[in-house]
Amino acid sequence: MKVSIYKLLGFLLFFSFYHCQAWPRYEFVVKEAPYTRLCSTKNILTVNCQFPGPTLNVNRGDTIVVDVYNRGNYNITIHWHGVKQPRNPWSDGPKYITHTWLRATVHGALIIYPKIGTTYPFPKPDVEIPIILGEWRKEDIMQVYLDLERYAGLGVLSDAYLINGQPGDLYPCSKPVKAILVDNLFFAIANHTVMMVGSDASYLKPFNRTFICLTPCQTVDILLEANQSPNHYYMAASVYTTVLPGSYNNSTTTAIVEYNGNYTPSSPPVFPYLPEYNETEASINFAPSFRSLADKEHPIDVPMEINTHLFYTLSLGSPCKNNSCPGVYGTNLPDFPQLFFHFTADYLPMEWEIPQLGTEGRVLDYNSTVELVFQATNLIKGADHGMHLYGHSFYVVGLGLWNFDKDKDPLTYNLVDPPLQNTIHVPRNGWMAIRFKANNPGVWHMHCHIDQHMVWGMGTAFIVKDGESPEAKMLPPPPDMPPC
Numbered sequence: 121m122k123v124s125i126y127k128l129l130g131f132l133l134f135f136s137f138y139h140c141q142a143w144p145r146y147e148f149v150v151k152e153a154p155y156t157r158l159c160s161t162k163n164i165l166t167v168n169c170q171f172p173g174p175t176l177n178v179n180r181g182d183t184i185v186v187d188v189y190n191r192g193n194y195n196i197t198i199h200w201h202g203v204k205q206p207r208n209p210w211s212d213g214p215k216y217i218t219h220t221w222l223r224a225t226v227h228g229a230l231i232i233y234p235k236i237g238t239t240y241p242f243p244k245p246d247v248e249i250p251i252i253l254g255e256w257r258k259e260d261i262m263q264v265y266l267d268l269e270r271y272a273g274l275g276v277l278s279d280a281y282l283i284n285g286q287p288g289d290l291y292p293c294s295k296p297v298k299a300i301l302v303d304n305l306f307f308a309i310a311n312h313t314v315m316m317v318g319s320d321a322s323y324l325k326p327f328n329r330t331f332i333c334l335t336p337c338q339t340v341d342i343l344l345e346a347n348q349s350p351n352h353y354y355m356a357a358s359v360y361t362t363v364l365p366g367s368y369n370n371s372t373t374t375a376i377v378e379y380n381g382n383y384t385p386s387s388p389p390v391f392p393y394l395p396e397y398n399e400t401e402a403s404i405n406f407a408p409s410f411r412s413l414a415d416k417e418h419p420i421d422v423p424m425e426i427n428t429h430l431f432y433t434l435s436l437g438s439p440c441k442n443n444s445c446p447g448v449y450g451t452n453l454p455d456f457p458q459l460f461f462h463f464t465a466d467y468l469p470m471e472w473e474i475p476q477l478g479t480e481g482r483v484l485d486y487n488s489t490v491e492l493v494f495q496a497t498n499l500i501k502g503a504d505h506g507m508h509l510y511g512h513s514f515y516v517v518g519l520g521l522w523n524f525d526k527d528k529d530p531l532t533y534n535l536v537d538p539p540l541q542n543t544i545h546v547p548r549n550g551w552m553a554i555r556f557k558a559n560n561p562g563v564w565h566m567h568c569h570i571d572q573h574m575v576w577g578m579g580t581a582f583i584v585k586d587g588e589s590p591e592a593k594m595l596p597p598p599p600d601m602p603p604c
């Protein structure tokens with residue numbers, strides 16, 4: 121039996137202003153509900169009192185209407201992670217302006233099936249199961265956020281990791297699970313190899329893995345063939361990080377895959393191999409295998425002529441506190457760092473660790489072709505980053521460790537079948553090169569999905585200008601758009 125598992129670390133908040141009786145219509149009521157995990161109960165913000173939120177099942181090309189009613193205590197915006205809202209930036213975030221941490225509990229899966237009349241480019245699964253990895257904190261989530269903003273420290277360790285809202289039986293007061301994140305996670309299923317067939321809602325050339333590593337809000341489609349002896353097998357997820365022991369949550373979340381039939385299961389269930397928390401090699405040997413199908417039925421459109429070259433260094437810094445950043449926003453985000461240095465050196469001058477604070481974005485002409493290289497730096501200590509762009513998907517054309525070499529590395533780019541993604545894991549002291557065409561007018565947030573980093577300021581916005589034709593212009597704002 122083949123089982124397709126959709127793993128989603130995304131968070132969906134959404135409101136809509138389309139109205140058509142013929143379209144499927146969903147109602148999301150955002151409100152608080154009591155939930156008990158790890159022996160304690162607290163009120164969390166939910167969609168329809170569900171945690172994780174409801175799953176939406178759609179076919180490619182469908183238009184759906186979601187009516188959202190906010191009965192919570194905070195203003196919210198909704199973000200459809202990875203689903204483009206063409207010419208309509210009005211209701212797709214941006215986070216940070218509202219309370220991003222609310223998505224710790226307000227999130228759910230959107231499953232897109234093939235267009236009606238077509239099928240998958242891989243064997244049709246017998247069963248499809250969404251798996252959402254998450255985190256649980258006993259503390260009120262807004263208090264966590266406020267502490268983080270105030271102290272800019274690491275005092276935000278989660279109390280548990282979750283699979284579909286449950287921590288699993290390795291935690292106290294927790295039952296086995298039958299089948300905002302701030303950390304990268306390893307994930308594996310005991311005795312089973314999984315086949316990767318998609319990522320961020322784009323198909324991949326299939327490849328097999330015994331474990332995978334995902335950055336916050338990255339999504340993958342994996343096929344699991346139930347070809348082992350009937351038994352109970354743990355699936356498990358644990359952290360990958362480069363911070364020091366004690367500075368991260370080293371627990372493991374589990375769920376159990378149970379085969380049908382008459383047999384005596386091993387007790388405890390078979391446990392999978394997961395790499396050590398700091399095995400960088402294990403965390404990065406995954407992404408280079410991602411390749412688009414790039415065939416006649418699934419063509420790619422990677423920009424070959426680039427007119428906008430950008431090189432953004434990623435470093436930990438400190439947030440704009442108490443409105444210490446000037447103005448609301450500007451358009452002067454530099455295309456290149458002011459100083460090129462040995463970004464990944466073991467020792468770097470202390471004075472470079474002090475960031476210049478700002479709220480600058482980058483204006484892009486409509487249809488400009490952009491190549492953006494993310495270069496992680498070793499400033500402070502270096503870190504992994506999960507970079508996410510709104511409004512556009514992008515092709516990952518190159519990646520590597522250490523400093524990007526502008527003369528040599530572009531020669532190694534994959535321009536034949538690069539994967540189309542919206543969230544990528546830029547490894548500590550590594551780089552990634554992406555390409556996209558700026559063909560969606562609007563203001564689009566781009567940020568690191570490790571929430572501490574975003575709160576500390578690791579984010580900016582692309583302001584994509586309108587094009588000439590009416591179809592290349594932003595739609596008007598909704599009539600109920602709140603004023604500034």
Ligand SMILES: [Cu+2]
Binds near residue numbers: 574
């Ligand atoms: Cu980051």
